[in-house]
Amino acid sequence: xxxxxxxxxxxxxxxxxxxxxxxxxxxxxxxxxxxxxxxxxxxxxxxxxxxxxxxxxxxxxxxxxxxxxxxxxxxxxxxxxxxxxxxxxxxxxxxxxxxxxxxxxxxxxxxxxxxxxxxxxxxxxxxxxxxxxxxxxxxxxxxxxxxxxxxxxxxxxxxxxxxxxxxxxxxxxxxxxxxxxxx
Numbered sequence: 001x002x003x004x005x006x007x008x009x010x011x012x013x014x015x016x017x018x019x020x021x022x023x024x025x026x027x028x029x030x031x032x033x034x035x036x037x038x039x040x041x042x043x044x045x046x047x048x049x050x051x052x053x054x055x056x057x058x059x060x061x062x063x064x065x066x067x068x069x070x071x072x073x074x075x076x077x078x079x080x081x082x083x084x085x086x087x088x089x090x091x092x093x094x095x096x097x098x099x100x101x102x103x104x105x106x107x108x109x110x111x112x113x114x115x116x117x118x119x120x121x122x123x124x125x126x127x128x129x130x131x132x133x134x135x136x137x138x139x140x141x142x143x144x145x146x147x148x149x150x151x152x153x154x155x156x157x158x159x160x161x162x163x164x165x166x167x168x169x170x171x172x173x174x175x176x177x178x179x180x181x182x183x
Contacts, residue, residue: 025178057158079174
């Protein structure tokens, strides 16, 4: 009897420690953002925005895919003005991006969104967290005529169909988007 009670208590303790789908998505989004920021910061510390473009082009998708695989969920960086076609939002994501952009233009704060959806008979939790343009981002994402020539060359080489310029500090750049299967 005592052994059964101990096993039951252990099972409850393990179950209680299992992160919720929301926690899994939020942690993955926050961790990915931190790692990508570190990758770019290292290049920019060396004074190379062109190097940051190259690093982003070579590493961002790979790191994002690794994070998703390790955490057993879908994870993407998305934008209405994307550099990589893999970052093009689906309709649900685009709807929230457009709403956030309007809110930010009106000076209103934006917050992450989440929704439980059913796709092909399976339930998922969708979570999105906005990404705002910071002043440091303008070296690669600012108005095209204000981007340094070597950065433009790097952008043209790595992203021939680039749509991700013309921003001002404080505008919505895009979002992190996670999809977690629900039991």
